[in-house]
Amino acid sequence: MENRYLTVSALNKYLKLKFDTDKFLIHIYLKGEISDFKISNNNYYFSVKDNQMRIKAIMFDYAPKISFQPKNGDKVLLEGQVTIYEALGVYQIYVSKMTLDGIGEQFLQFEQLKKELDRRGFFAKKRPLPPVITHLGLITSATGAVIQDIINTINRRCPLMKIFLYPTIMQGEKAVSSVIKNIMRANEDRLSQVIIIARGGGSFEDLAVFNTKEIALAVYDSQIPVISAIGHETDVTICDFVADMRVATPTVAAEVVSRNKEELRKRISFLEEKIFQIQKNIFYEKKRKFEEIANKLSRLSPNEKFLNSCYRFQKAETTLNKNFKSIINLKEIMHQNLLKILDKINLNENIIIKGTSLLALNKRSFEIYNKKITDLENSFFISLAKLKNLNPLKVMERGFAIVKHNGMTIKSANNLKNNDVIEINFADGKKKASILEE
Amino acid sequence: MDCTFEEALVQLEGLVDELENKDINLEEAISKYNEALRVSKICYEKLNEAKLIIANMEEKGADSSDKED
Numbered sequence: 001m002e003n004r005y006l007t008v009s010a011l012n013k014y015l016k017l018k019f020d021t022d023k024f025l026i027h028i029y030l031k032g033e034i035s036d037f038k039i040s041n042n043n044y045y046f047s048v049k050d051n052q053m054r055i056k057a058i059m060f061d062y063a064p065k066i067s068f069q070p071k072n073g074d075k076v077l078l079e080g081q082v083t084i085y086e087a088l089g090v091y092q093i094y095v096s097k098m099t100l101d102g103i104g105e106q107f108l109q110f111e112q113l114k115k116e117l118d119r120r121g122f123f124a125k126k127r128p129l130p131p132v133i134t135h136l137g138l139i140t141s142a143t144g145a146v147i148q149d150i151i152n153t154i155n156r157r158c159p160l161m162k163i164f165l166y167p168t169i170m171q172g173e174k175a176v177s178s179v180i181k182n183i184m185r186a187n188e189d190r191l192s193q194v195i196i197i198a199r200g201g202g203s204f205e206d207l208a209v210f211n212t213k214e215i216a217l218a219v220y221d222s223q224i225p226v227i228s229a230i231g232h233e234t235d236v237t238i239c240d241f242v243a244d245m246r247v248a249t250p251t252v253a254a255e256v257v258s259r260n261k262e263e264l265r266k267r268i269s270f271l272e273e274k275i276f277q278i279q280k281n282i283f284y285e286k287k288r289k290f291e292e293i294a295n296k297l298s299r300l301s302p303n304e305k306f307l308n309s310c311y312r313f314q315k316a317e318t319t320l321n322k323n324f325k326s327i328i329n330l331k332e333i334m335h336q337n338l339l340k341i342l343d344k345i346n347l348n349e350n351i352i353i354k355g356t357s358l359l360a361l362n363k364r365s366f367e368i369y370n371k372k373i374t375d376l377e378n379s380f381f382i383s384l385a386k387l388k389n390l391n392p393l394k395v396m397e398r399g400f401a402i403v404k405h406n407g408m409t410i411k412s413a414n415n416l417k418n419n420d421v422i423e424i425n426f427a428d429g430k431k432k433a434s435i436l437e438e
Numbered sequence: 439m440d441c442t443f444e445e446a447l448v449q450l451e452g453l454v455d456e457l458e459n460k461d462i463n464l465e466e467a468i469s470k471y472n473e474a475l476r477v478s479k480i481c482y483e484k485l486n487e488a489k490l491i492i493a494n495m496e497e498k499g500a501d502s503s504d505k506e507d
Contacts, residue, residue, distance in 0.1 A: 276492075276495065276496070283489065283492060286443060286447070286485065286488075289447060290443075290450075290478075293447065293451055293478075293481075294450075294481075296454050296458075297454050297457070297471075297475070300454060300457040301471060302464060302467035302468045305464055305467050
């Protein structure tokens with residue numbers, strides 16, 4: 001009975017023998033579409049599929065055998081052997097030859113939808129992200145690497161950001177409705193400034209969810225700007241085109257929304273520096289203005305005015321003294337002259353005494369002095385009137401005449417001879433005469 | 439007197455204008471000049487004060503930017 005149970009190895013070896021001895025499976029021709037394409041150690045690993053089914057495929061040491069770079073969605077023609085991989089008990093086609101068979105059917109559909117949406121303007125709605133993002137809506141799977149990458153990146157760069165996670169099915173049949181529902185919820189909640197739709201890398205089929213018209217419409221209708229971060233850098237989906245921004249990976253999406261913090265910081269630094277410079281400029285302008293005035297002030301010291309006043313005062317004083325002295329001198333000279341004249345003509349003592357007392361007058365008292373002088377002048381004129389009476393001409397008016405010969409006044413008759421011509425001077429004129437006899 | 443720098447400066451400008459008038463008499467000139475020196479001192483003190491504050495801010499600014507990151 002025991003012998004009826006085979007080991008797995010025995011079964012797999014048996015099946016492998018069956019495959020390997022089937023003359024049809026040893027060399028078959030197969031056509032299909034590449035998906036789940038991977039390269040590892042110079043080997044291609046992928047699936048070949050049609051609309052309903054798939055088979056695993058492997059192509060060892062592909063380099064010499066192939067003339068193009070295969071990728072997901074490529075329709076290909078294959079030659080090879082179908083056999084069992086004993087270790088896993090899976091059958092697969094070991095490809096020996098691969099050529100392109102036109103563009104893959106799904107890819108064609110993708111291109112058609114893309115064209116249609118582009119024509120309808122779905123790709124033209126690119127809203128700028130808010131300058132500062134503090135509230136982020138996140139549409140992605142609640143588990144897995146993507147959510148972790150995003151949260152880590154944001155925590156590192158902008159830990160204060162609030163993240164509203166809408167756990168979403170990102171793969172399979174339910175994915176489309178789940179994504180659409182959460183886009184609508186985020187819009188109803190109005191908690192987020194930006195929505196990120198994120199999904200990790202996957203096959204063209206895995207990402208096909210994001211090539212549906214339904215999701216494209218939901219993204220287009222979102223009132224909140226959407227960042228699409230689907231798959232790896234080389235993956236492009238319709239969702240990417242419709243979104244306000246497309247980024248290569250979920251991590252980049254996290255960087256984009258938190259990059260604003262760096263910009264904000266730079267902006268603040270810039271403004272700080274600017275404010276500081278402006279303030280400095282204001283200060284220097286005020287300082288300059290003040291220094292200008294202060295300089296002016298220093299030139300306006302009353303010292304000069306004081307010195308000038310001193311000079312003017314001294315000059316006036318000197319002039320005053322000089323004038324005063326000259327007046328006094330003049331008066332003194334007049335006085336001396338008067339005295340001399342009076343002396344000469346024997347003025348009476350009274351006058352002399354007056355004159356002498358005048359000399360003794362205090363010279364500092366100009367007014368008194370002046371009065372004395374005036375008095376003296378009056379006395380002088382009185383004296384002069386007296387003198388006038390003593391004038392010889394006055395004597396002649398009484399009938400006397402002066403006789404002159406050759407210009408000499410003749411005081412004696414003996415001084416004249418016969419025929420001398422004499423000049424007789426009268427008070428009112430003169431006549432000539434000659435001497436008749438002795 | 440508690441006034442702003444600008445007020446003091448305007449006052450100083452006024453005094454300088456008056457001092458520039460050639461007809462001003464000596465007593466007035468001395469009195470205005472003394473007043474001008476006093477106001478000028480106020481201006482100077484206020485400028486120094488501002489300078490200190492700015493220098494302080496510059497230091498603080500440098501400090502805070504060091505602390506960043």
